[in-house]
Amino acid sequence: MSCCGTGAELEMLAATDPREILLASRPIAGNLRQTDLSVPDVHCGACIHTVEKAIGTLPGVSSARVNLSTRRVTIKWRADIDMPPPFIETLRNVGYEAHLFEVDSDAKDATLSELIRALAVSGFAAGNIMLLSVSVWSGAEPATRDLFHGISALIALPTLLYSGRVFFRSAWQALSHGRTNMDVPISLGVLLAFGMSLYETAIHGPHAYFDASVTLLFFLLIGRTLDHMMRERARVAVKGLARLAARGALVQQADGSQTYLPVAEIKPGMTILLAAGERVPVDSTVAHGLSEIDVSLITGESVPQPAQAGAVLRAGTLNLTGPLTITATAVAGDSFLAEMLRMMEAAEQGRSVYRRIADRAAGLYAPVVHLTAAVTLIGWMFVEGDWHHAITIAVAVLIITCPCALGLAVPMVQVVAARKLFEHGVMIKDGGALERLAEVDTIVFDKTGTLTQGNPRLVNADKFDQATLTLAGTIAAHSRHPFSRALASVALAAQPPIVFDAIAEIPGCGMEARVGGSVLRLGRPEWALDCVAGADIETSSVVLSRDGNRLADFRFEDSLRRGAVESVAELKRDGFAIEVVSGDREAPVRALAGSLGVAAFAGVLPGGKAEHIADLAKAGKKVLMVGDGLNDTPALMAAHASMAPASAADVGRNAADLVFLRDNLEAVPLAIAVAREAQKLVRQNLALAVGYNFIAVPIAILGYVTPLVAAIAMSGSSIVVVANALRLRGRRASVAKPDTNKTNSIAMRMEPAE
Known part of the structure; x- marks a missing residue:
């Protein structure tokens, strides 16, 4: 007996080895791991x-979601179990071959x-048989x-065996595993139809x-081919994004x-030599050299950005x-580019209310169809x-x-919709977020880093000695x-x-450090100081204190984010209630809100933001929260829908439903406009699909x-539904174009106006 298996056997062994599954999985929030499998035979709602x-019934599995466009199943399972459940074996037992999912944008379709x-x-066969049939007729x-x-029978038999195998x-x-799908009927x-014709030929009918x-x-086959081509056309944004990933690096x-x-083998801490003209393989920092980087993938700006020692580079950007x-x-799987790809995939496989209804209806159709056909046969007999x-x-x-069509x-x-938003620099993390976003009627903005650029500048550094700074x-x-980044940028390294x-960060308050029995605090005056009575906390942006006693107060200035004025004005015209809810002090928050003409709530701690949104929800409001900081995370999670800029803290970005990549607040009204248009098209498609069945x-x-007419009608209904969805690509969302000069000229001082 040979000691070695065949190549196919070895490949199957590797695919089913739980250690391979474990290595290919990645940890996610909530003590879970995620594994992505490719299941090529999935093609309908029943599948x-x-x-x-x-998969969902396996022990330790939290959820399983299938993406029909990519034939991909995303499995989330508990990280505290020793080995992953037998995913591939389970799928094989129900009739589906599966293997680890890998994005290969260059692979032939x-x-x-x-x-x-x-x-x-x-x-070709249909044309020839039709010629023979004309002679008979x-x-x-x-x-x-x-x-x-x-x-005709000799032409039809091999044609059905070859071309019909797509369905057969x-x-x-499906039938061999005791189930049905759309291809059974x-x-x-x-x-x-072929059997009836063969019988008629045998009896000389x-x-x-x-x-x-x-x-x-x-x-x-025309309907199936057009369906496949339209799906691939709609997913071209994901494929284009995948092509930006480097295959490897020196x-x-x-x-x-x-x-x-290979890029998969690059680990944090490795030193990479990046030549001009190459794409950044993984998220990195520049150690040596001077160059310019094309960052249009992230910011949408065509102007190259300088890169020098200390600069942060994102995977997929181009060294010029x-x-x-x-x-x-x-690592490559945790890079910014990989995160964008995952968000695009999640947008496609999300389960909105409409999609769950459609999936359930499509899953129930097989027994209903067969019963209807049987009753029809008996009735006509x-x-x-x-x-x-x-x-x-x-x-x-x-x-x-x-x-x-319903599926x-x-x-x-x-x-x-996901592709259209991606083209405008907006990533969706959950397909159901589009539906929720279309329902919002109230929008709550954070201030620093959301309505403003989030890059404040220290304006009173000359008042302090270098030791304090x-x-x-x-x-x-x-x-x-x-504020911390602005302070750190002007401070010199201490020797020693x-x-x-x-040292720890207290969300909504500031930083607290302990050294030599003293407590140093850097943050909100009312938190940093033991006694604020008599202290001018209105004119202090950030206070440095030792054991509750003030050492210094720092003041900053920031500017409005590009497009903020126009976007807020457009949202107000569309009837949205707009609020600014910030942890900053009363004076600067009201100054900014007054310039935009919206309501303001200042000095709100992280828990208070979430409570405020909960109160709005109790009043019947559906809230969109737009924020970026660690202190915004509870509010982002509490809101009906949420958005964050790509510059947000990791935890805030992970909590948001949508992430906008470009430094422009026009992403908010644009995303709402696309979501509402998508909701209209979904309802139209469901009406078309249901109406077709009621009539046909x-x-x-x-x-x-x-x-024959039935085949044309069925294929036509699917094509109409897909074509109606593609109309979204050609529709232009109403978004105000920012006046760059105007928005850049507005500087919001982080202190009260005189």
Whole structure:
């Protein structure tokens, strides 16, 4: 006996090895891990239900979601179990082969190639059989008629075996595992039409329907091919994004040698030599060199940005002018580009209320269709006693009732909407977020980093000695708050460096450090100072204190984010209630809100923001929260829908439903406009799909539809639904164009106006 298996056996062993699954998974929030599997045979609502149910019942699995466009199932499972559940074996047991999902944007579309070949063969055969049928219809002699029927059978049989396998393979796979899918009634209809024709030919009957069975297959393949092509066209944004990922990079080893490694093998801390013209493989920082970087992927700006030592580079951005030595800060799976890809995928597979209704309806159709066809057959046999006519009508019912249009009604709109928003720099993290976003009537903005640029400048640095600035800057370096970054940027490194016994960030308050028995606080005056009586806290933006005693107060200025004035004005014109809810002090918050003409709530702590949104919800309001900081996270999670800029803290970005990449607040009204338009198209598609069945099914039952016409009607309904979804691409959302000069000239001082 050989000690080695075949290549196929080894590949299957590797695919089913739980250690491979564990290595390919990644940790996510909530003590969970996520695994993505490719399931190529998934193609309808019944398939989605079967796969999600099979995986969802495994011990330790939190959720399973199928993306029909990418044939991908995303599984979330508990991280505290030793080995992942048997995902691949479970799917194989219900009739679906699966393997680890890998994005390969350059791979040839094998499914499209197979569909086009099958379409070409069936079209050629249908044309030739139709020519023979014309001769029969024109009054051929019985001997000639039988000859032509026989030739038609010889053409039709290999055509059905080759072109029909697209449907037969899927139907057999379903039936062999005790379930049904959309291809079962289609296959039954095609085979019954061919079987009837073969029987008529064998008994020298006057009528045979080889032309109908092959032409039926031809039109079904037209619908399936167009459906596939439209899906791929709608997903071109995801594929284009995937192409921006580098395949590998030149890594410098500790001994000075250089090795080209695949991007998946690059680890944080590795030194990468990035030549001009190459894309950044993973999130990195510049160690040496000077160049310019094309960051249009992230910001939408075409003007290159300078890169020098210390600059942060995002995966997928392009190095333009000079070589750089960079240090990796994340693995490829955790890079900013990978996060954007995951958000695009999540947008497609999200489960909105409409999609859940459509999926359930599509999943129930198989028994209903078969029962309807059986009752139709029995009814016509009872009325006429003509089994030939009864079977023909039953075949037409089997085909015309296929709910492909219903299954496509919602996901196609979600895919197109996600692409449209991506083109405008907005990423959706959840497909259901579009539906929630379309329902909002109240918008709550954070101030610093959301309505403003979030890049404040320290304006009174000249009032402090370098020791005070260094102390404040060293504390501030442990925080990502905009004020902290501004302080850290003006502080010089201490020699020797200041070492704290402990340091922590208190959300909504500031930074607290302990050294030598003293407590240093950098943050809100009322928190940092033991006694604020008599203290001028209105004119202090940030206070540095030791043991409750003031050491210094720092003041900052910031400018409005580009497009803020125009976007807020447009939202007000559209009837939205607008509020600014900020943890900053009363004077600067009211000054900003007054310039925008909206309501303001100042001095609100993180818990208070969430409570305020909860109060609005109790009053019947559906709130969109737009924020960026750590202190905005509870409010983002509490809101009906939420948005955050790409510059937001990681926890805030993860809590938001949508992330906008560009430094322009026009993303907010644009996202709402697209969401509302998508909701209209979803309702139209559902109405089209349901209306088609209400009209078509009774006509077919009454015998007014042939199997060929049924195939054309069924394929046509799917194409109409997909084409209606694609209309969203051509519609122009109403978004105010920002006046750059105007918005940049507005500087909001973080202190009260005199």
